[in-house]
Amino acid sequence: MLGKGKKGKTVSARVDTIVGQQTQVDGDLHFTGGLHVDGRVRGNVIAGEGSTSVLTVSEHGSIEGDVRVPNVILNGSVTGDVHSSERIELAAKARVTGDVHYNLIEMAMGAEVNGSLLHQNDPGASVVSFERDQAGSANSSDSNT
Secondary structure, eight states: OOOTTOOOOOOOOOSEEOOTOOEEEEEEEESSSSSEEEEESSSSSEEEEEEEEEOEEEETTTEEEEEEOOOESSSEEEESOOOEEEEEEOTTTTESSSOESSEEEEOTOOOOEEEEEEEEEOTOOOOHHHHHHHHHHHHHHHHHH
């Protein structure tokens, strides 16, 4: 598994749902927990709001649709945009045709992204306010008088 032996935040390997190699799902797939895809999903794959869900797509698995899951481990193919709010691991046989929106990414040699890699800021990160800058400007002009 990617990231084995490395320090840092790891995702749970627990699997609650499996889409088998001989299985095709037509339509959107909503889940929480762990989802492992060995088969084919033709529709969007969406994790529950506020969850720490994990999607694993094996080298035999494929998704034709957008993916919106906090943690993604990909070694198969996705045709559509991937939105990973926490972490995405692209293994050597990973193929993405679409944009990858990520917070933290790990990409192995051989992985392909045919689209853009778009870094997303941490949802909890603070944003500097223009009011602060204006206040600083007002104070500096007062000190000049």
